[in-house]
Amino acid sequence: MAKETLSIEETRDMMLAVADKIIEAEPILTDADRALGDGDHGVGMERGMTAVKEALAGNEFPSVGKVFMGVGMAMMSSMGGASGAVFGTLFRSGGKALKDAETLDGAGVATFWKEGSDNVMSRGGANPGDKTMVDALVPAAEKAAEATGSASEALAAAAAGAAAGRDASEDMIATMGRAKTLGEKSLGKPDAGCVSVAIIAETMSQFADS
Amino acid sequence: MKKLINDPLKVADELVEGLVDAYNGECKFVGSRSIVKNDIPDGKVALLVGGGSGHEPIYHGLVGRNLADGAACGDIFAAPPPNIVFEATEEVDRGNGVLYLYGNYAGDVLNFDLGAELSEDEDIDVRTVLIWDDVCSAPPTEKDKRRGIAGLVPIVKLAGAASQTAKSLDELEAAAKKAVLQTRSVGVSMSPGSIPATGKPTFDIGEDEIGLGMGIHGEPGVGEIPMTTADELTPKMLDLLIEDFEKDDEVEALASGDDVLVFINSLGATTMMECLIVLRKVKALLTEKGINVYDVMVGPLTTCQEMSGVSISLTRMDDELKGYWEMPCQSVCFSKMEGRYGG
Numbered sequence: 001m002a003k004e005t006l007s008i009e010e011t012r013d014m015m016l017a018v019a020d021k022i023i024e025a026e027p028i029l030t031d032a033d034r035a036l037g038d039g040d041h042g043v044g045m046e047r048g049m050t051a052v053k054e055a056l057a058g059n060e061f062p063s064v065g066k067v068f069m070g071v072g073m074a075m076m077s078s079m080g081g082a083s084g085a086v087f088g089t090l091f092r093s094g095g096k097a098l099k100d101a102e103t104l105d106g107a108g109v110a111t112f113w114k115e116g117s118d119n120v121m122s123r124g125g126a127n128p129g130d131k132t133m134v135d136a137l138v139p140a141a142e143k144a145a146e147a148t149g150s151a152s153e154a155l156a157a158a159a160a161g162a163a164a165g166r167d168a169s170e171d172m173i174a175t176m177g178r179a180k181t182l183g184e185k186s187l188g189k190p191d192a193g194c195v196s197v198a199i200i201a202e203t204m205s206q207f208a209d210s
Numbered sequence: 211m212k213k214l215i216n217d218p219l220k221v222a223d224e225l226v227e228g229l230v231d232a233y234n235g236e237c238k239f240v241g242s243r244s245i246v247k248n249d250i251p252d253g254k255v256a257l258l259v260g261g262g263s264g265h266e267p268i269y270h271g272l273v274g275r276n277l278a279d280g281a282a283c284g285d286i287f288a289a290p291p292p293n294i295v296f297e298a299t300e301e302v303d304r305g306n307g308v309l310y311l312y313g314n315y316a317g318d319v320l321n322f323d324l325g326a327e328l329s330e331d332e333d334i335d336v337r338t339v340l341i342w343d344d345v346c347s348a349p350p351t352e353k354d355k356r357r358g359i360a361g362l363v364p365i366v367k368l369a370g371a372a373s374q375t376a377k378s379l380d381e382l383e384a385a386a387k388k389a390v391l392q393t394r395s396v397g398v399s400m401s402p403g404s405i406p407a408t409g410k411p412t413f414d415i416g417e418d419e420i421g422l423g424m425g426i427h428g429e430p431g432v433g434e435i436p437m438t439t440a441d442e443l444t445p446k447m448l449d450l451l452i453e454d455f456e457k458d459d460e461v462e463a464l465a466s467g468d469d470v471l472v473f474i475n476s477l478g479a480t481t482m483m484e485c486l487i488v489l490r491k492v493k494a495l496l497t498e499k500g501i502n503v504y505d506v507m508v509g510p511l512t513t514c515q516e517m518s519g520v521s522i523s524l525t526r527m528d529d530e531l532k533g534y535w536e537m538p539c540q541s542v543c544f545s546k547m548e549g550r551y552g553g
Binding site: 073076077078079080081082084085086088089092123124 | 320
């Protein structure tokens with residue numbers, strides 16, 4: 001059943017579902033990164049999401065924003081390197097922008113993706129088209145902003161945007177990160193960070209509709 | 211390469227534990243993996259350094275009396291994650307702000323910036339000065355792309371002294387920026403170090419080649435040149451340094467009558483014998499140009515395991531920097547008495 005808003009507990013459980021899904025997807029993420037990077041993205045995300053589960057399961061939070069900030073903190077503390085910093089930034093900045101809200105509505109979903117996406121860009125220095133996670137984040141934020149209804153609708157829009165961004169990243173040439181030395185050889189495969197973002201957005205949407 | 215270690219994944223934790231033991235009560239292990247001085251006075255403007263482990267004695271070996279107040283330690287060759295930076299910041303803060311001073315590497319900047327954000331959430335005032343002394347890593351117009359190498363040691367020494375008397379974060383930041391601006395380094399490498407966990411070399415280089423300007427992890431520099439003698443190589447390295455002072459609009463060219471601090475660093479395997487032979491040539495070349503060697507540092511202070519190679523760093527000293535240099539300092543890995551040799 002589609003949800004108008006999500007409570008703090010539902011937001012937490014949604015992120016626990018995301019953590020399970022990413023851990024399950026570790027082989028997919030590893031393969032995606034092995035094609036273009038050094039193959040450590042899957043294991044890094046698995047480690048990050050295992051820490052997320054420890055930080056969230058059974059714990060209470062004062063706001064929905066603090067749930068996302070807890071996700072971000074767990075990821076950045078456990079993953080290390082650039083991906084820990086940028087995924088940590090996505091959730092921390094997105095959560096911080098929600099201030100003290102006790103429910104997550106459609107507008108909140110749009111704020112989360114927009115602020116998360118903007119801060120990942122300013123922190124990591126990547127722009128759209130560089131074949132990084134930004135290429136899934138930006139369309140997710142744009143689609144979520146266009147959806148003006150319930151939390152469910154906004155989450156579904158973000159998921160569609162992220163999936164389209166992941167697919168579009170196949171046609172991009174990497175200009176940042178480890179894949180940049182591959183040049184045109186990076187064509188035809190999606191960016192591993194985009195694959196992760198698409199799974200996260202899709203799982204959030206599925207949770208809201210379940 | 212034989213390494214006397216235990217669990218390869220615990221190397222960073224265990225070496226920092228050992229370092230704390232070496233400090234014998236002067237410093238403590240904090241949070242996940244930081245080292246912090248025990249006796250930081252109230253109100254002191256704090257100085258925090260940090261970076262990947264495996265380059266000992268930097269960065270954590272520079273915590274000490276009149277040096278850094280603390281260090282956030284990463285895993286081997288990896289930036290410290292933001293929570294470690296934050297834990298160290300909280301522990302060194304005495305209410306008057308914390309200066310982050312570390313080498314300019316993308317991973318370090320990302321993670322220290324996030325650590326700063328976490329600290330600011332707790333109302334701790336944080337400022338950052340990046341170290342970018344490696345002149346071969348980018349032209350002087352693109353200092354944001356330059357790497358931090360051995361020049362970090364004199365820079366942290368000078369900033370550590372400045373932090374003892376600085377009345378504000380602004381004052382310490384200005385002193386650290388001046389030390390960074392006047393410090394330039396050029397390195398060469400002859401053979402790689404190895405990663406403790408895997409035993410794999412950090413880069414490849416031919417038996418008969420020297421990597422001119424190569425970074426401490428094997429990052430590209432000017433390029434490979436045929437293996438040569440100390441007296442052939444040293445002028446090439448020194449020319450790159452002198453040229454950089456000339457080309458950079460932000461500093462004056464090095465001129466006759468200038469005082470410079472000279473630092474000959476070994477990357478690990480290069481012996482003191484070789485460093486001294488390089489120093490001898492550096493001194494002769496500077497003397498020819500009328501540049502005065504104000505004081506000298508020699509030794510393996512910025513290393514990459516058993517990597518072989520040397521770097522030359524020059525810091526142009528003015529009266530302010532001389533005052534900072536002449537203050538005594540002490541750490542497990544780097545100590546000096548008051549004043550200077552020959553002073």
